Amino acid sequence: MEALLIEKENKSATPAIQVSGSVAVLEAFLAEGVDTVFGYPGGAIMPIYDALYDYNDKLKHILVRHEQGAIHAAQGFARVSGRTGVVFATSGPGATNLVTGLADAMIDSTPVVCITGQVFAHLLGTDAFQETDVINITTPVTKWNYQVTDATEIPAVLARAFYIAGSGRPGPVLIDITKNAQLQLFDYNGYQKCEHIRSYRPKPIVRKEYIQEAAQLINAAERPFVIFGQGVILGKAEKEFQKFIEKAGIPSAWTIMGMSAIPTDHPLGVGMLGMHGNYGPNVLTNECDVLIAVGMRFDDRVTGRLDKYAKQAKIIHLDIDPAEIDKNVKATVPVWGDCKETLPLLTELVEQKVYPKWLQLFKDYQQKEVEKVIQEELNPTGEVMTMGEVIKTLNELTKGDAVIVTDVGQHQMVACRYAKYNKSKSNITSGGLGTMGYALPAAIGAAYGDPSRTTIAIIGDGGFQMTLQELGTIMQFKPKVKIIILNNQFLGMVRQWQQLFHEKRYSFVDITSPDFVQVAKGFGIPGKSISKREELKTSLQEMLEQDGSFLLEIMVGKENNVFPMVPQGRGVAECVLCREEI
Amino acid sequence: MTKQEYTITVYTENQIGLLNRIAIIFSRRKINIESLNTSPSEVDSVHRFTIVINETEDVVRKLCRQIEKQVEVLKAYYNTNDEIVWQELAMYKVPTEVIASSVKVERLLREHGAHTVVIRKDYTVFAVAGQREETDKLIKVLEPYNLIEFVRSARIAIIKASDGFHEKLKEFEYREPGEDAIENEFLNENEKVFSM
Ligand SMILES: Cc1ncc(C[n+]2csc(CCOP(=O)(O)OP(=O)(O)O)c2C)c(N)n1
Numbered sequence: 001m002e003a004l005l006i007e008k009e010n011k012s013a014t015p016a017i018q019v020s021g022s023v024a025v026l027e028a029f030l031a032e033g034v035d036t037v038f039g040y041p042g043g044a045i046m047p048i049y050d051a052l053y054d055y056n057d058k059l060k061h062i063l064v065r066h067e068q069g070a071i072h073a074a075q076g077f078a079r080v081s082g083r084t085g086v087v088f089a090t091s092g093p094g095a096t097n098l099v100t101g102l103a104d105a106m107i108d109s110t111p112v113v114c115i116t117g118q119v120f121a122h123l124l125g126t127d128a129f130q131e132t133d134v135i136n137i138t139t140p141v142t143k144w145n146y147q148v149t150d151a152t153e154i155p156a157v158l159a160r161a162f163y164i165a166g167s168g169r170p171g172p173v174l175i176d177i178t179k180n181a182q183l184q185l186f187d188y189n190g191y192q193k194c195e196h197i198r199s200y201r202p203k204p205i206v207r208k209e210y211i212q213e214a215a216q217l218i219n220a221a222e223r224p225f226v227i228f229g230q231g232v233i234l235g236k237a238e239k240e241f242q243k244f245i246e247k248a249g250i251p252s253a254w255t256i257m258g259m260s261a262i263p264t265d266h267p268l269g270v271g272m273l274g275m276h277g278n279y280g281p282n283v284l285t286n287e288c289d290v291l292i293a294v295g296m297r298f299d300d301r302v303t304g305r306l307d308k309y310a311k312q313a314k315i316i317h318l319d320i321d322p323a324e325i326d327k328n329v330k331a332t333v334p335v336w337g338d339c340k341e342t343l344p345l346l347t348e349l350v351e352q353k354v355y356p357k358w359l360q361l362f363k364d365y366q367q368k369e370v371e372k373v374i375q376e377e378l379n380p381t382g383e384v385m386t387m388g389e390v391i392k393t394l395n396e397l398t399k400g401d402a403v404i405v406t407d408v409g410q411h412q413m414v415a416c417r418y419a420k421y422n423k424s425k426s427n428i429t430s431g432g433l434g435t436m437g438y439a440l441p442a443a444i445g446a447a448y449g450d451p452s453r454t455t456i457a458i459i460g461d462g463g464f465q466m467t468l469q470e471l472g473t474i475m476q477f478k479p480k481v482k483i484i485i486l487n488n489q490f491l492g493m494v495r496q497w498q499q500l501f502h503e504k505r506y507s508f509v510d511i512t513s514p515d516f517v518q519v520a521k522g523f524g525i526p527g528k529s530i531s532k533r534e535e536l537k538t539s540l541q542e543m544l545e546q547d548g549s550f551l552l553e554i555m556v557g558k559e560n561n562v563f564p565m566v567p568q569g570r571g572v573a574e575c576v577l578c579r580e581e582i
Numbered sequence: 583m584t585k586q587e588y589t590i591t592v593y594t595e596n597q598i599g600l601l602n603r604i605a606i607i608f609s610r611r612k613i614n615i616e617s618l619n620t621s622p623s624e625v626d627s628v629h630r631f632t633i634v635i636n637e638t639e640d641v642v643r644k645l646c647r648q649i650e651k652q653v654e655v656l657k658a659y660y661n662t663n664d665e666i667v668w669q670e671l672a673m674y675k676v677p678t679e680v681i682a683s684s685v686k687v688e689r690l691l692r693e694h695g696a697h698t699v700v701i702r703k704d705y706t707v708f709a710v711a712g713q714r715e716e717t718d719k720l721i722k723v724l725e726p727y728n729l730i731e732f733v734r735s736a737r738i739a740i741i742k743a744s745d746g747f748h749e750k751l752k753e754f755e756y757r758e759p760g761e762d763a764i765e766n767e768f769l770n771e772n773e774k775v776f777s778m
Contacts, residue, residue: 135599140606144653145599164653198754199595199656323647 016187021151021177022051024188025115028158029059031191034086036060036077036448038070042090044130045117047182049088062448062477065469067094069441071101071172072467075110076445079428080403080453082236084111084166085445091117092130095137095176100435102141102172107432108257109234111170113161121149121178134176143171151184159194168202169321170234203320206337206345213333214316215349217290223358224250225288227273227281227302230257230431231295231319237340238262238424241294244347249354251362253281255296257431260421264400270362274302276413279373279564280365282575285310287361292316295339298328299432308571318342372577373563378418384557385533387414387486393537394456394484395420397544402454403428403446407439407463410492413562415458425450437466440483444470447479454544455480461487461513471523474549482543483525483551485516488558496561500582520551527551583638587616588660589668589739590646592631593623593747595654604631604655607648613637617670619736625747628656634737656754661741668739671709672717673699674724675731678706687727694720705730 019027025048029037037059041049052061064070067089074085089095095116105112119128135147144164148157157175165173218224226248232241238261245252245262251270254261256277262269271278273285282304285291291313296302303309306328317324317331318339325334335342377388391414394402400420405428406412412429421427428446430438443457464485474481495509520527527550530539536554543550566575567582576582594600601620608615616634623630635642639660646658678701681687694716696708710717721732 136602139599139603140610147599197653198751200653201754321651323644323651327644327647 016189018185019188020047020051021148021154021181021184021186022048024151024154024186025158025177025182026051026055026059027188028155028162028191029086030055031193032158032162033083034059036062037086037088038062038064038073038077038445039088040064040067040070040090040094041088042092042094042117042130044091044119044179045088045094045115045182047179048115048117048177060448061088062444062473064441064444065472066467067097068100068437069444069467069470069473071098071105071112071114072435072438072441073445073448073470073473074112074114075101075105075108075438076405076428076442077449078110078112078445079442080425080446080449082425083449084113084162087112087114089114089116090130091119091134092132095134096132098174099137099141100433102138102174104430104433104435104438105172106141106143108430109170109230110172111165112172113158113165114172114174116174116176117182118147118176118178120180122180124149124178134174138174141172142174145174145176147176147178148181149178151181151186154181155188155191156194159192160197163194163197164200168200203338203341204322204336206335206341208345210333210335211342211345211349214292214335215346217314217316217333218248218250218292218346219351221290223288223355224248224290224292225281225284225313226250226252226292226294227255227285227296228252228258228261228294229255229296230261231339232258232261233424235295235320235339237295237338237343240340240343240347242266244343244350247347247352248350249352250292251355251359253278255299255302255431256416256427256429258296259416260426261424263423264419264421268359270359271366272416274299275304275566275568276417276562276564278366278417279369279575279577280362282564282566282572283365284362286312286571286573288313290314290316292318293329294318294343295320297321297324300328303328304566304570304572304574308573369564369577377414382557385531385536385554386560387411387488387556388418389533390484390486390536390540390554390556391415391418391458393540397537397540398454398456402426402456403450405429405439405443405446405455405457407457407459408434408436408493409460409463410488410496410560410562411458411460411486413493414486417562436460436463439463440467440481441470441473443481443483444473444479447481451480454482456482456484458484458486460492461485461489461516462491462511464516465511465513468519471520471525474525475523478548480547481549482546483520483549484543485551485553486556487513487516487553488556488560489513490558492560493562495559499559499561500579501567516551516553525549525551527553529553529555531555583640585636585638587634587636587663588639588642589663589666589737590631590633590635590642590649590658590660591739591741592633592649592658593625593656593750594629594631595656596627596629597654600629600652600654601631603652604633604649607645608633608635611645613641613645617736619738621738623747625751628747628751632737632739657747657750659741659744661739665743666739666741668713668737669711670714670717670737671711671735672720673731673733674708674710674720674729675705676708676724677728677730678702678704680727681706684727687724690723694723696720
């Protein structure tokens with residue numbers, strides 16, 4: 001690692017003290033402002049845990065119940081706080097249990113630093129006890145990974161890890177440290193943050209020509225349309241973004257990951273894009289003349305069939321990652337850069353405008369969606385409760401101030417369609433990977449990420465059973481997590497597809513559940529199960545007023561479907577509002 | 583767009599694991615690597631990968647961006663065959679007695695520009711540096727004379743239009759990228775990089 005060695009020579013002459021590799025890891029955390037670690041100990045990481053014993057007053061360690069829980073918690077923490085989440089796991093099974101979370105963090109650009117223990121360096125490659133090739137297993141799902149076998153590397157490697165995880169397009173980093181390096185004593189000269197890696201360009205200098213070209217297109221547009229993703233949130237550019245759309249007067253729709261970057265009731269906010277997004281933004285994507293994509297990556301769940309996607313429009317793509325530009329959709333004007341820098345430049349050049357007729361079109365589509373879908377979903381005439389009315393009632397109680405963490409499935413789509421948000425970093429969900437089991441541990445992390453806010457996890461009966469062991473973490477460490485299980489007694493989203501596209505051949509989607517309230521009770525968490533509408537509001541209120549965690553199971557319609565829907569393989573304009581239209 | 587042979591030249595840090603990081607960019611997309619070579623470059627401490635694939639330009643461009651996205655990669659270029667000078671090295675092992683007894687073989691080897699690497703009592707090793715067709719041709723020629731072993735190296739290539747990496751590296755080494763010190767490499771080459 002030549003570059004690292006060179007950097008070390010330049011270090012200021014702080015008198016060296018002898019520390020172990022383990023202590024160097026913890027000192028690095030403190031220097032990086034880490035105060036919370038999610039982890040699970042084991043043989044190969046014991047020296048670090050031993051050192052941790054003396055850092056109890058400075059570093060909060062949350063003992064999860066499974067390493068997947070640790071990394072999802074770190075992700076939830078990162079997404080709510082805007083800081084880097086940190087994880088400890090042991091070698092072998094501890095490390096492999098992180099893989100799902102790494103893949104999730106990779107595709108959703110979540111900054112996480114994982115430290116895994118590894119067998120002694122001299123045992124590498126010998127099939128030693130709990131040895132796995134963690135570096136190679138995790139290479140495709142990490143932004144960067146590195147194996148440390150010599151403690152002297154630790155300060156510089158950790159500095160790189162934090163720099164890489166948090167800068168540019170963020171992502172997960174894994175550092176695998178052999179046990180001998182954790183134990184090794186070395187001359188420690190203090191910690192220096194990393195600010196530059198010559199082969200790594202987190203963001204470019206913005207080229208003004210492209211801003212000018214983009215502004216010209218926008219100023220000449222008659223039906224411009226902004227679509228935005230998590231880049232706005234990751235770039236901490238919510239204000240800059242809002243200023244831009246307000247000056248330019250452009251209707252704006254969010255991806256599931258971009259949600260909450262502007263308040264959901266913003267007058268220019270026209271809803272969510274994508275397979276189960278809103279009708280107007282999907283259909284009108286194919287009617288705008290200039291499409292301005294900000295910090296989003298044209299995922300297939302957003303675009304539907306690519307050859308039927310926005311073919312009529314000139315496309316301006318603002319992104320920090322050059323590999324995203326032209327990857328799925330060819331940009332007319334590429335604006336490569338950090339949107340915190342590019343948006344203000346663009347705002348300066350765009351004319352103050354309004355598009356009342358064009359905006360009205362979105363409202364007309366919205367009206368159609370209300371009549372065909374939303375009205376019945378939020379105010380059902382049937383006896384059984386709908387997921388939508390739960391979210392609506394929750395909105396009334398939280399006023400849009402809560403952090404909502406969702407799992408994956410129908411409840412996720414319904415929650416994201418109907419939840420209200422006033423504040424950024426409020427919608428935490430597994431977008432790119434669609435990881436069932438994400439919500440409960442991510443909510444735990446979210447509760448640590450911003451303890452001043454109410455954290456509500458909304459989970460399906462299936463997904464809850466994937467990581468429910470994390471109730472033990474809640475029991476022991478008492479983060480305040482409000483858990484809502486929307487129980488439709490099915491793996492609902494898969495059932496919906498089987499119903500719509502596989503002639504209702506329900507193949508293994510019928511899932512039975514334990515008595516969730518009893519389960520929670522076993523973990524010392526109060527709970528309640530309801531199936532009647534009359535109990536809904538009071539029960540939600542009871543859940544929110546509880547000082548601490550609470551589990552509320554809500555029985556909802558078994559075979560309700562989520563609409564609108566852009567069926568797989570169709571264009572966004574072929575968004576359907578009901579089963580009959582498919 | 584039609585597929586053709588592209589040579590990808592990647593300048594990187596010398597880092598364990600980077601070969602795998604680069605290789606999986608291809609295998610993940612089920613793209614076959616025809617040839618891969620790693621070597622030092624003209625710049626001390628900078629490594630150079632030479633990768634040959636058969637793909638459309640659109641795919642190759644996207645692959646290069648994915649490669650450049652790796653933290654330890656400095657730069658990735660791609661070129662068609664007419665933009666590079668390239669060579670491969672081939673080695674042939676034949677029984678020494680055949681060479682000794684046949685004047686024809688000696689002449690053939692000379693005609694193909696082969697030079698002798700080793701002569702032993704039992705076998706002789708010849709080497710040829712050249713392009714694929716040339717080295718292939720010699721296999722055909724030697725087959726009737728009991729060719730014992732054949733091996734060919736990966737392609738190495740020099741980019742005709744390149745000024746080398748010394749100047750580029752200086753740009754990468756600036757700690758605080760200033761407006762004029764660091765060009766925006768992608769956007770500077772808008773035509774090359776952003777047109778389909
Ligand atoms: C780990 C994992 N396994 C499988 C899936 C496929 N999958 C997507 S949604 C879904 C059903 C989820 O059911 P449930 O948690 O009950 O939520 P619902 O859809 O009923 O709201 C499944 C199995 C997945 N996304 N993640």
